[in-house]
Amino acid sequence: MAGLWRSYQVLMTKYPWRVQLVTAGSLVGVGDVIAQQLIERRGLAHHNVRRTAKMMSVGFFFVGPVVGSWYKVLDRLVVGGTKSAAMKKMLVDQLCFAPCFLGAFLGVSGALNGLTVEENVTKLKRDYPDALISNYYLWPAVQIANFYFIPLHYRLAVVQIVAVTWNSYLTWKANKM
Numbered sequence: 001m002a003g004l005w006r007s008y009q010v011l012m013t014k015y016p017w018r019v020q021l022v023t024a025g026s027l028v029g030v031g032d033v034i035a036q037q038l039i040e041r042r043g044l045a046h047h048n049v050r051r052t053a054k055m056m057s058v059g060f061f062f063v064g065p066v067v068g069s070w071y072k073v074l075d076r077l078v079v080g081g082t083k084s085a086a087m088k089k090m091l092v093d094q095l096c097f098a099p100c101f102l103g104a105f106l107g108v109s110g111a112l113n114g115l116t117v118e119e120n121v122t123k124l125k126r127d128y129p130d131a132l133i134s135n136y137y138l139w140p141a142v143q144i145a146n147f148y149f150i151p152l153h154y155r156l157a158v159v160q161i162v163a164v165t166w167n168s169y170l171t172w173k174a175n176k177m
Helices: 002-016 016-039 051-079 083-112 117-149 152-175
Strands: none
Touching: 002 016, 002 152, 016 051, 016 152, 051 083, 051 152, 083 117, 083 152, 117 152
């Protein structure tokens, strides 16, 4: 396991952006597998591989680039590594970014699932409030620790590791019709 971590660090140093995107896509995919197998109890015979591939693509092409870029912007908006700066970053993240990102994630997922605009709006109205409230139970504490203890280029990975559980919930929520 230590060797795997060292390899990850080497790759992160050489190719930080690519590694962050691959990490995000992979872990969103893991979240979908967990959602299908543990939450929905589909069993391997009924696992929807296409859905997992769609969710991974959301991770690769949406979650990774958007969240990775957001952390860079946030570090320019709120400078410093103090407890006060970490608290400010968490507040900006949770009050400005999280509500928009969550709505966009659910909307993108709905579009990939073939929902019409009207169906997607109806689904967002139904699922968004519950998902946002659930977000506030988990993410403020995680983000304070992330912004205070974790270097910028590892933040997306840390969030995505914690987010395996969150992604399981979100992919279940995004794919619940």
